[in-house]
Amino acid sequence: MPFLIAAVVLVGVLCLFDLLLTFAVLRRLREHTAELERLAGRPGFSSYDPGMLVGHRLPEAARAPGATLVAFFDAQCDTCHDHAPKFAVRARRYGALAVVSGDGARADELVAAVGPDAAVIRGEDAHAVADDTGIQAFPTFVLVDGEGSVVQASTELAELPEPAPAA
Known part of the structure; x- marks a missing residue:
């Protein structure tokens, strides 16, 4: 024991x-x-609020006559491809500018989806404009006044009010 x-x-x-x-x-x-x-x-991960862009002025390269709605897209962003047709509808009715970052076939598809009614900046110029503007998420939609100052910004097109018709 x-x-x-x-x-x-x-x-x-x-x-x-x-x-x-x-x-x-x-x-x-x-x-x-x-x-x-x-x-x-x-x-x-830091939170990104596109509303921080309000009050900033768009770079000279992103200003187009009569452009009241500016969209920042990236060719590799699937959500951007989903939003492009909705943006094209607004571009038909109002002055619009699309800034498309990226190259290749996906960028070409995105430019085609945006439609012929929006002015388009793409390639290296698009990267420079997105960086100068402070864009950190794609897609980002920005309403600007006549002098290129950001009035409202969002990552959802539906959150922006309909801009005034272009002259």
């Missing part, structure tokens, strides 16, 4: 030791993960 008691105590001590080692390993893994994230410099 004394051997049985000694064996149970020994197993209990070993289990307790194993439990302490497990907690130590978990703590080290958490520290290691935090260190890897710090070293990787992985930026967190």
Whole structure:
């Protein structure tokens, strides 16, 4: 019987030791993960509010005579391709400008979907205009006044009121 008691105590001590080692390993893994994230410099996601653009002036390259609605699209953005026909409807009725970032067949499809009624800036000029304007999300739709100042901006075309007809 004394051997049985000694064996149970020994197993209990070993289990307790194993439990302490497990907690130590978990703590080290958490520290290691935090260190890897710090070293990787992985930026967190920041919220983007296109309303921050209100009051900014569009760069000279993005101003077109009579343009009251400006859309910023990216060729690789599926949502941009979904919004392009809706933008084309507004472009038929009002002055509009589409800034299409990207090249290739998808950019050509996007330009075709925007339609012939909107002026289009594309390629490197489009990248420069989007950067100068402070666009951080695609698509972004911007209403501008006659002097090129942003009046209202949104990532949803439906959130913008119908602009006044172009002269």
